[in-house]
Amino acid sequence: MEPAAFAKAMQTFGLTDRPTQALLEAKRKELLATWHPHRYANLTNNPRKYMQMYKKGEAMTKEIQAAYQVLAAWLEETSKS
Numbered sequence: 001m002e003p004a005a006f007a008k009a010m011q012t013f014g015l016t017d018r019p020t021q022a023l024l025e026a027k028r029k030e031l032l033a034t035w036h037p038h039r040y041a042n043l044t045n046n047p048r049k050y051m052q053m054y055k056k057g058e059a060m061t062k063e064i065q066a067a068y069q070v071l072a073a074w075l076e077e078t079s080k081s
Helices: 003-013 021-035 047-080
Strands: none
Touching: 003 021, 003 047, 021 047
């Protein structure tokens, strides 16, 4: 596992200490609820601004999922050791 990928994943999840599986699941659910692209549907009547926020939400959702995969793999590796 690359230390840079692990550090970025920890930063994405806002974690400083060793995470547990339960904590990862809770943070993932919280972050996905916050950044879900459809959440921005009623925030503005401006289609351009909506699409900007929608795309940002999509990007953050992908980043959260990737970070979760890295941290889940790290937890699995460390639990075997």
